[in-house]
Amino acid sequence: MAIKVGVVGATGYAGVELLRILLGHPAAEIAAISSVSYTGKAVSEVYPSLQQICDKTLVDEQAVVDACDVVFASLPHGLSENIAEKCDQKGALFIDLGADFRLYNEADYTEWYGGLTYRDTALHQKAVYALPELFREQIKGKKILGNPGCYPTSIGLALFPLLQSGAVDPDSIVIDAKSGVTGAGRGLSLTAHYPECNEAFSPYKVAMHRHTPEIEQTLSIAAGRAVRVTFVPHLLPVNRGIVSTIYAAGCGKQSAESVHKILTGAYAGEKFVRVLPLGTVANLKNVKYSNYCDLSVHFDGRTGRVILVSAIDNMVKGAAGQAVQNMNIALGLPEDSGLQFVPPAI
Amino acid sequence: MAIKVGVVGATGYAGVELLRILLGHPAAEIAAISSVSYTGKAVSEVYPSLQQICDKTLVDEQAVVDACDVVFASLPHGLSENIAEKCDQKGALFIDLGADFRLYNEADYTEWYGGLTYRDTALHQKAVYALPELFREQIKGKKILGNPGCYPTSIGLALFPLLQSGAVDPDSIVIDAKSGVTGAGRGLSLTAHYPECNEAFSPYKVAMHRHTPEIEQTLSIAAGRAVRVTFVPHLLPVNRGIVSTIYAAGCGKQSAESVHKILTGAYAGEKFVRVLPLGTVANLKNVKYSNYCDLSVHFDGRTGRVILVSAIDNMVKGAAGQAVQNMNIALGLPEDSGLQFVPPAI
């Protein structure tokens, strides 16, 4: 019998991407979907791509919780605790694509998210930061999952094994990341107005993006001590995809080969992380519309710096795909259920 | 047991799109793939998007024919007869994504394809022009299928029912079509050089594109008499997709409603043709990466002209997806096997 899944916030970009993936999931059945802006409309009126495929009517949040065994939420921060609580009470699995269950340290959340606090601390203690390749064992059987942000996913996967093995200096990390415009969501803004971002390029929130503490949380776990990074995101004139170019001083006698060996070792057997052959470069075009994270390894022998390039689709591995991967792990399904789609070459 | 399928010309854009689709086909197994330019290499070296998904080595054409029950070919015109002959001899199904088996009238082929002729006429008599929604019954059980061109697919689906029912004047048809740059293939040209086609737009081969006789062949069948059209393709600065805007004088008392009714009637029950609700407009973004053809219907009451907008993904419904749909029909499989992927909203 199919697992009843639901999406709260189904008409945002991450929400509708969840629908696309869940519609192809062999074990799941979409039982209910909600939207604040479009309640009562068919989702296929909002997204005509779904016509005759999913013409389900958008309901309210409560109706989703009531109808489902698994609830995904893709909402602005500050709105997920309520849903988590309701899911907790009924025993449903809750997977939050927002920021409310990502930071273990409440002070970080308060500092970076406008002074907000955790209303129910016990609830947060039940939650896990769900980056599957790094924290798989902790995800199994959990009921509240904080699905990682897009940038932190691409960066955490690249750096974790190197910090864990002491191959790079934790104090030297500079991350220059570039994200497609879907990362800014569906809400209208001058930033995402076509003539303003087409044939344009610039960083934004320089060294003060909210994903910074989330990145540092993962890297600190890896290094076994507090890590601070310089993180600068840029807006890239493409629809989808993130490329993070990561710089760190090598420790001891590193080389492209030594670093590559650490990463291939760490991700041997992983379905969704591809450590590319030395001499090739990760490119977002190769992971678009898929759940893969491509990692390429480079070494600047002249300065001793390790350079990592990490490419994901921000909407899939950086959001909806990883959320489904997390559902699969939490429920004991095959980890790639519903995620076996092949990235298009073009 | 899986059907052994193969692709000749697997490293062109249509070829690699066939791989993407066939890799997800529940009944097919890719037995062999070939490429003239990259024989001996792994296809995933040519297209890193396929790494760890399909690392198959590219062989030669003969090896594909030998190994397979179904052979797809995606080659420049003039190269498919040989393969068709070999498939015919061994009883394999041959699906040609090129132009060699599309035109029933050899004189048209000779006129539009540089003076080439049909070497083996008997072979051509075994072939069918395989536009599934229009000629499904003729495809069943056939062994040589001429898979339609991208423009002719988008245009034939829109106009066929209207010409068949006499709703529009066959002498009045003007087709203004726009195609993404993958339509020009992977071969290098100044036309497809990024700085030359980005932030640019123009028609090409004005009123002399090779798809003209193929379009007219389908429309003539529909009208029951010879139809000539004005067909002007344009190069659109997007990767994928075709939008054909089609103009024709309405016959008798037509309206948006009357035309819409004809199309919804014609395509009732069709999985891959979506006649959109009146008042909405077809957009290539809603069919990208899918096998759908979206049709919208408009009527210019001030001049009496019917306006149809037809949107497909040129690489899927306009090439590889339709080829798989044709394989499914010819072999008696469910028509949407391997084609159930949902178009992404973005």
Add this chain to the structure above:
Amino acid sequence: MAIKVGVVGATGYAGVELLRILLGHPAAEIAAISSVSYTGKAVSEVYPSLQQICDKTLVDEQAVVDACDVVFASLPHGLSENIAEKCDQKGALFIDLGADFRLYNEADYTEWYGGLTYRDTALHQKAVYALPELFREQIKGKKILGNPGCYPTSIGLALFPLLQSGAVDPDSIVIDAKSGVTGAGRGLSLTAHYPECNEAFSPYKVAMHRHTPEIEQTLSIAAGRAVRVTFVPHLLPVNRGIVSTIYAAGCGKQSAESVHKILTGAYAGEKFVRVLPLGTVANLKNVKYSNYCDLSVHFDGRTGRVILVSAIDNMVKGAAGQAVQNMNIALGLPEDSGLQFVPPAI
């Protein structure tokens, strides 16, 4: 002594393009600029491209009228009559880039612009529809100029000589036009939200765009009788530029050569209209950021249809550049003053 010019609505896309052009005009001095949304701010805060070039403070509409001998307005329809009146009273030249002074027939204005009427009919009788190459003599010395719309400019220039000479059938005209996204203005909308229009394409306002009566007004003058056209605009994923592909049945014995001859004759000596050599195709990339209109001529011998391709920069020849050209004509300056910038090749 410099001519004091001003722009009302200087922070819209057409407004800021006027600034760019006027800043390089040898005879003009920008005396005042206004904006409803940004009054009191420097225009270079709104558009950092202008930093250290034009840091002028935005004032209100009245201050512009008071300070200037020439007033350009780029406003939503319905807001220009007031300004025209004030300019008329003080004897200033008023050039309206909006729609309020384009239609001679008030009934057309009322029908297509939401029921609005002309408040002051006498004012409208002083105005001229200012498409320079077609109505230059009427512009000279006039004080109220209705600067043409972008689509009507590209279409009027292409068809006027052919209708005037009877070379094409006025009842057969189909216009398939494509515009870059700046045409939709700077106001936020889902239509112009980057992920919604990038890698997308579709028509909009099919056969009901407000430029239709303006197009027909010009063509009717040319033909000497009422002309109705089918006009379908499309949104093109580029920043700037319009390509209009125009279809009309040839009258009598037409050919590419005969049509080409009419157009080269009509535009001999014109600085800003380039009739391209036969065998080449107009492309928006060749006119971007310039005041040129490129016209190419094609003939479909199989159906007898004439095909014209007309390319302009919607922001320059389709708006701000043409407005400056009109100012030059009205004031007796060299027509290309301030407009001699060369289109970039890329």
Add this chain to the structure above:
Amino acid sequence: MAIKVGVVGATGYAGVELLRILLGHPAAEIAAISSVSYTGKAVSEVYPSLQQICDKTLVDEQAVVDACDVVFASLPHGLSENIAEKCDQKGALFIDLGADFRLYNEADYTEWYGGLTYRDTALHQKAVYALPELFREQIKGKKILGNPGCYPTSIGLALFPLLQSGAVDPDSIVIDAKSGVTGAGRGLSLTAHYPECNEAFSPYKVAMHRHTPEIEQTLSIAAGRAVRVTFVPHLLPVNRGIVSTIYAAGCGKQSAESVHKILTGAYAGEKFVRVLPLGTVANLKNVKYSNYCDLSVHFDGRTGRVILVSAIDNMVKGAAGQAVQNMNIALGLPEDSGLQFVPPAI
């Protein structure tokens, strides 16, 4: 009387951009232009944007040298010495947009440019590396100018004053740069094939780009000692523009304000370098089609790193515009002659 200028290699992207700028230069007259691939053709056949503006016939290199007082060359490396020699003999000013006169240390040239050597050392001693804002005095009166590369221009302008004043640690510099596709030139390659680079993004030549020694040469002059940097360029899916994001550890007590002060001081009075107000971010859209370099300053207080963002148009300040600026300086003309065009807002 006009200065007779010529361009060798006029049909490459930098060459044709030179034409665009020189056509608007008040003191220059284009006397001759050459092209190896298109000799005998009109340049406007190759670039229809120039039709009726510059229909000059392309001649050979020698004819350009013979006809001109100033010769610009835009050629692959290894081809400029010959021309420099001829110009030297006749006393003409030679401005090389290629790499042959940029590196003072021949060993660097040999190492990074495939083993090539300087044939005529005396000739190279007459040359100067011509980055105007940094080396203006040395350019005046010189006859052989090595026009800087695009990346080195954007980087040198940002870092020079900070290294000179000791505000940043020379051993800590990481440069993450992104360039539009015109940077790859007009030569066909899969890299610049539209479907391969549209909706794609990746670095290339990671830590081994040929501009590295040129960057280090400038920075070493500034620091007064050898500087080595990590430099990683990326291919950005836009036509024009470079954004370099530069990271360096601050020395002593730095802040955004202290760094900003150094840069505003260094560039006070400079026409083409705009140090943006604190709190704003440089964006390539604001400098497109202009000779400006926009610099924004940021400080990561959490890690003590200075972050600079430098934006130029790679074809103007990064190539043709700077070359004209250099001509103006060398000849004692106003430095902004022919360069006063305003960057379009969109």
